[in-house]
Amino acid sequence: MRRGIDVSSYQGKIDWQRVKPHIDFAILRCGWGNDSRRQDDVYFERNASACSELNIPYGVYLYSYATNLDDTRSEVMHTLRLIKDKKLEYPVFLDVEARRMMSLPKNELTEIVKFYCEEMERNGYYVGIYGSLDRFNSNLDSEELDAFDKWVAEWNDRLTYKGHAGMWQNTAYEELPGIRGRVDGDIAYIDYPDVIRRAGLNHLNEDETLKFSRGDKVFVTGDIFRNSDGEEVVERVCDREFVIEEVLKDREAPYKIEPGYVKALNVYKKCE
Numbered sequence: 001m002r003r004g005i006d007v008s009s010y011q012g013k014i015d016w017q018r019v020k021p022h023i024d025f026a027i028l029r030c031g032w033g034n035d036s037r038r039q040d041d042v043y044f045e046r047n048a049s050a051c052s053e054l055n056i057p058y059g060v061y062l063y064s065y066a067t068n069l070d071d072t073r074s075e076v077m078h079t080l081r082l083i084k085d086k087k088l089e090y091p092v093f094l095d096v097e098a099r100r101m102m103s104l105p106k107n108e109l110t111e112i113v114k115f116y117c118e119e120m121e122r123n124g125y126y127v128g129i130y131g132s133l134d135r136f137n138s139n140l141d142s143e144e145l146d147a148f149d150k151w152v153a154e155w156n157d158r159l160t161y162k163g164h165a166g167m168w169q170n171t172a173y174e175e176l177p178g179i180r181g182r183v184d185g186d187i188a189y190i191d192y193p194d195v196i197r198r199a200g201l202n203h204l205n206e207d208e209t210l211k212f213s214r215g216d217k218v219f220v221t222g223d224i225f226r227n228s229d230g231e232e233v234v235e236r237v238c239d240r241e242f243v244i245e246e247v248l249k250d251r252e253a254p255y256k257i258e259p260g261y262v263k264a265l266n267v268y269k270k271c272e
Helices: 016-022 044-053 069-083 106-122 192-199
Strands: 002-007 025-032 058-063 092-095 127-132 149-153 165-174 183-188 217-225 233-243 255-257 260-262
Touching: 016 044, 016 233, 025 044, 025 069, 025 183, 044 058, 058 069, 069 092, 069 106, 092 106, 106 127, 127 165, 217 255
Parallel strands: 002 025, 025 058, 058 092, 092 127, 127 149, 149 165
Antiparallel strands: 002 183, 165 183, 217 233, 217 260, 255 260
């Protein structure tokens, strides 16, 4: 079980370096509605760059307003344009909560959501659906959507959704250093980075190179392993500085440091 947050331009300029020790992942709003640059989230590129620099695993969501398949096609293109050069270790979620969508007949809403998800899958992405508990128990309660992970919003001390949920948005009142005001808090039940990489999705393995070299001073947050196969944990650290002693390509934990070996996603340099 991993804990994270989801953010948008409403959180303003986030100090991700201060946020990093408190989260395992982030879900970033990339935009909303049809494929217009005016509907890109103005902080998406900044947030995505900071998460990449600091090795914070992240995914995205698009807030949907689609009421027909033409709108949905445009929303697919909008999402693909914004994430085409991103390394997403968490899913692409379609946020289904707009009032205009909830007024659609259930079969039409299901067709729209299913079309978006299938098109994103056809483009090689792991995709899911975000909605409230009430919506998943009513408007979005369809066997045709069971193939896609659900990210359920229920601000409660436990999740009561009876279906399969990959993530739970359990609060809208998280307070973290580096973020002014409150932010949504989330729990992931699935090890998405591992699942997505093993499935060869989100284009994570395409042209992937190791960013650091022998002698580089880096910071590590996460597990340190006894061997480069990345299986036996010897120590767990948070934001600790090390010098890379050796780089082993094509290994699960390719960076050798003084206590052992670490995975590439746990190694980063601090932003200047």
